[in-house]
Amino acid sequence: MAATDQSMSVPFNLRGFAASGGILVAAVLLLFVFLAVTKAQFSAYNNLYSLAFALSIDAIAIFGFTYVMVLGEIDLSVGAVYALAGTLTGWLLKVGGLDLYPAIVLALCVATAVGFANGFLVTRFKVNSLMLTIGTLILVQGVVGVLATDLVGGVYPRDFRLLAKTRWFGINATIIVAGFALAVLVFLQLRSSLFRKMYLVGENSETARIYGIRTDAFKLWAFVASAFFAGVGGVLTASRLTHASTDMGVGLEFTYVTAAILGGASLYGGRGGVGGSVLGLLFLALILNGLVMYNVNPLAQQVAIGVLLICAVLVDMIINKKEGA
Amino acid sequence: MPDLVELRHVSKSYGPVQALKDVSFSIRAGEVHALLGENGAGKSTTMRVVRGETAPSKGEVVVAGQTLTRFSPAVSDDLGIAMVHQELAIFNGLTVAENLAPDLPTRNRAGFVNRKALNEFATAKLNLFNLIIAPDQLMSSLTTGQKQIVEILRTISESRRLIILDEPTSSLNAQETETLLDLIKSLRAEGKSVLFVSHRIPEVLEISDRITVLRDGEYIETLENAGLTEADLVQRMVGRDMGELHRRRASSGANRDIVAFGAKGVSGVGGLNDVTLDLYQGEVLGVFGLEGSGASELSRLLFGLDVPAAGTLHVKENVVPNPTPLKMIDAGVTYLSPDRSESGLFKYRALTDNITAPVLSRLSRMGLIRRTKVQDTSRAYSDRFEIKAGGLASTPASLSGGNQQKVMMAACLTPDPDVVIVNEPTRGVDVGAKAEMHRKLIELAENGTSVMVFSSELPELVSLCDRVIVMRSNRIVGELIGDEITEDSAMTLAAGSAVH
Numbered sequence A: 001m002a003a004t005d006q007s008m009s010v011p012f013n014l015r016g017f018a019a020s021g022g023i024l025v026a027a028v029l030l031l032f033v034f035l036a037v038t039k040a041q042f043s044a045y046n047n048l049y050s051l052a053f054a055l056s057i058d059a060i061a062i063f064g065f066t067y068v069m070v071l072g073e074i075d076l077s078v079g080a081v082y083a084l085a086g087t088l089t090g091w092l093l094k095v096g097g098l099d100l101y102p103a104i105v106l107a108l109c110v111a112t113a114v115g116f117a118n119g120f121l122v123t124r125f126k127v128n129s130l131m132l133t134i135g136t137l138i139l140v141q142g143v144v145g146v147l148a149t150d151l152v153g154g155v156y157p158r159d160f161r162l163l164a165k166t167r168w169f170g171i172n173a174t175i176i177v178a179g180f181a182l183a184v185l186v187f188l189q190l191r192s193s194l195f196r197k198m199y200l201v202g203e204n205s206e207t208a209r210i211y212g213i214r215t216d217a218f219k220l221w222a223f224v225a226s227a228f229f230a231g232v233g234g235v236l237t238a239s240r241l242t243h244a245s246t247d248m249g250v251g252l253e254f255t256y257v258t259a260a261i262l263g264g265a266s267l268y269g270g271r272g273g274v275g276g277s278v279l280g281l282l283f284l285a286l287i288l289n290g291l292v293m294y295n296v297n298p299l300a301q302q303v304a305i306g307v308l309l310i311c312a313v314l315v316d317m318i319i320n321k322k323e324g325a
Numbered sequence B: 001m002p003d004l005v006e007l008r009h010v011s012k013s014y015g016p017v018q019a020l021k022d023v024s025f026s027i028r029a030g031e032v033h034a035l036l037g038e039n040g041a042g043k044s045t046t047m048r049v050v051r052g053e054t055a056p057s058k059g060e061v062v063v064a065g066q067t068l069t070r071f072s073p074a075v076s077d078d079l080g081i082a083m084v085h086q087e088l089a090i091f092n093g094l095t096v097a098e099n100l101a102p103d104l105p106t107r108n109r110a111g112f113v114n115r116k117a118l119n120e121f122a123t124a125k126l127n128l129f130n131l132i133i134a135p136d137q138l139m140s141s142l143t144t145g146q147k148q149i150v151e152i153l154r155t156i157s158e159s160r161r162l163i164i165l166d167e168p169t170s171s172l173n174a175q176e177t178e179t180l181l182d183l184i185k186s187l188r189a190e191g192k193s194v195l196f197v198s199h200r201i202p203e204v205l206e207i208s209d210r211i212t213v214l215r216d217g218e219y220i221e222t223l224e225n226a227g228l229t230e231a232d233l234v235q236r237m238v239g240r241d242m243g244e245l246h247r248r249r250a251s252s253g254a255n256r257d258i259v260a261f262g263a264k265g266v267s268g269v270g271g272l273n274d275v276t277l278d279l280y281q282g283e284v285l286g287v288f289g290l291e292g293s294g295a296s297e298l299s300r301l302l303f304g305l306d307v308p309a310a311g312t313l314h315v316k317e318n319v320v321p322n323p324t325p326l327k328m329i330d331a332g333v334t335y336l337s338p339d340r341s342e343s344g345l346f347k348y349r350a351l352t353d354n355i356t357a358p359v360l361s362r363l364s365r366m367g368l369i370r371r372t373k374v375q376d377t378s379r380a381y382s383d384r385f386e387i388k389a390g391g392l393a394s395t396p397a398s399l400s401g402g403n404q405q406k407v408m409m410a411a412c413l414t415p416d417p418d419v420v421i422v423n424e425p426t427r428g429v430d431v432g433a434k435a436e437m438h439r440k441l442i443e444l445a446e447n448g449t450s451v452m453v454f455s456s457e458l459p460e461l462v463s464l465c466d467r468v469i470v471m472r473s474n475r476i477v478g479e480l481i482g483d484e485i486t487e488d489s490a491m492t493l494a495a496g497s498a499v500h
Helices: A014-019 A022-038 A045-070 A078-094 A100-125 A129-150 A158-163 A173-191 A193-203 A205-210 A215-241 A252-262 A274-293 A298-324 B043-051 B073-079 B096-100 B115-128 B144-155 B174-189 B201-207 B230-238 B295-302 B325-330 B351-359 B371-384 B401-413 B431-446 B458-464 B487-494
Strands: B003-014 B017-028 B032-036 B058-063 B081-084 B162-166 B193-197 B210-215 B218-224 B255-267 B275-281 B284-289 B310-315 B318-320 B333-336 B419-423 B450-454 B467-472 B475-481
Touching: A022 A274, A045 A078, A045 A173, A045 A193, A045 A215, A045 A252, A045 A274, A078 A100, A078 A129, A078 A158, A078 A215, A078 A252, A100 A129, A100 A158, A100 A215, A158 A215, A173 A193, A173 A274, A193 A205, A193 A215, A193 B351, A205 A215, A252 A274, A252 A298, A274 A298, B003 B043, B017 B043, B017 B058, B017 B193, B017 B210, B032 B043, B032 B174, B032 B201, B032 B230, B043 B081, B043 B162, B043 B193, B073 B081, B081 B144, B096 B115, B096 B144, B144 B162, B144 B174, B174 B193, B174 B201, B201 B230, B210 B230, B218 B230, B230 B487, B255 B295, B255 B450, B275 B284, B275 B450, B275 B475, B284 B295, B284 B431, B284 B458, B284 B487, B295 B419, B295 B450, B325 B333, B333 B401, B351 B371, B351 B401, B371 B401, B401 B419, B401 B431, B431 B450, B431 B458, B450 B458, B458 B487, B467 B487, B475 B487
Parallel strands: B017 B218, B032 B193, B032 B210, B081 B162, B162 B193, B284 B450, B284 B467, B333 B419, B419 B450
Antiparallel strands: B003 B017, B003 B058, B210 B218, B255 B275, B255 B310, B310 B318, B467 B475
């Protein structure tokens, strides 16, 4: 192999830096230090711990969603499915009279079936996943509304309410599960041939097909995974909320898109990963936490998320433009 | 008659690829001028220069005695030069009349579209050419041929002096072609000039006054269309100096007793009709067809990229049921993508990912990639193809066309296939890389791999192939073996006049 002049000069590489999460890591650290220095209550153990606890549940819910984006598709039904799994578990317990674990398993099966339907329609009929999952979102949200109305006024049974509070070795189990799953997935992203193929499909699915990769199977299972993980997150969140709410999961899809894109995913596929997405979630959580500490009107907090999403998408566009040149 | 447009020593290069070399010819007022040449001869670039869509790297363009200094479609519009592209630019949701006059001031006083005036205008235009199309018909209800004609009509107006038509008949049937040729003749009768590109030699002979032949980006000759025959034109299109590069391979290593791969009665949704062929072990089989002949559709069907309407594929004696690329690879067949800008490369992934993509599972243990194996395999293939890159971590996006092509070829060979379906193996690569690629393909065949080459470059097929199948109108129209393979014979079959 001969070296050519192309390798000689690599100036600052925006794409490499962004993809490796450099910008995001720096932003998270800066924000963290800023809040720690300016607001004493931020670095209080209780505040940090509750941040970590909330983050752990969202982290689980964003795993599958991230891989749908890696494949160049999107699953906007993620928030609705999250609400469905949680609310349905409660409904099965209170109205259906099931025991806790059968109820959870059944609710997760229903959630996963929604993901399967999404994936099936996208791969078989080449439906645009953005439009399709908006449809699924509306449909599932309707079902959640019906279920939640049935449950109005009461709290969930005690064993369900305690689920999210389960502690192992003195810390919340969700933190351990999320951390462990994150580590496994990051390892698989780096080393597993299946995950490598997934990235190849996301980068150029026609090329992947030519090299014998079953592109449709990847997409189908990514939608299934997206719904499954969203379902798990939803069950845990419902347990944490202790009662049914029609607001549950509303707008969550936009938070997740923002987090995933901040974490290096692209609307064009082929990039991103669960590490980046969780870091993106952490960044958003710190921003919201900071806004609360600075007594910013909660309604105005939405403005911040909007601005961040626009910035993230702009960066994504700029990176892709550079590549296109 | 005076010259309307004159090209003086026009050259155009795109990066390292020289598309036009010193082309000089002129288009007279009121003539039908045909541009003839093989794929890649420089016809499209010439048209784009005349139309002002692209500026020449060297040389000048003179329109009506005035040397162009700025190349833009807007300038050309002012000069009365219009072009109808092969890809139609029509509005399917609008009516014929609206398509004919998108910018016509047919509004009434209130600022609304005056539908009556619009339809009258359209009817007048349609009648001018004896066309039976209702002006208020929706564009989407027309046949491709009718759409083409409407688009041409749109570009015609008083101020137009030259109309450029890029392969206007490629998607038309015989009757529609006739209508179109009549239309061109009536334009000429009105004193307008037409620059016309077609692969179909009989048409070119029927309507053009003069014919300019291009070959490999070079100007060959401009001929008066008087007493010319198809053979004259074919010979000028292909007759080239066969240097070292294009010398025919002396002997064939094909073993005609063993069929490595074949298709029986394959038809496609896109029109491909009942194709049966066999590829022998160690053979280099070429498939040649002009655009629209069905050759590219065939190549996709043979690899399971598209679902056939009928027919079966078999590798050796085994039929591959419901073929998909994965099944074909498992059966020992791989595929080189015809257009590396579309597919065949992961442009922003490391060379290692590209080269080992088809064999990732084989290079893994318990689902985990064995990185040293990936590295070793990539290095071995990158060395074998002498890929010049900054390292295995660099991406194809940073490589030259020739090296990108080598990366694709390497990826195709990592599964160690018995059969390789190779499409346009040397598209857009320089002469050196071309020779190397040819050497590799012949080497493969000599080692017992069967190679099928789909190429639009005749010299390539002549120098590589033991046998060439020629396609036209979605079917196989001929087979040339050994010394029968010449550019003339293949082109004559491919451009044959009658549609059977």
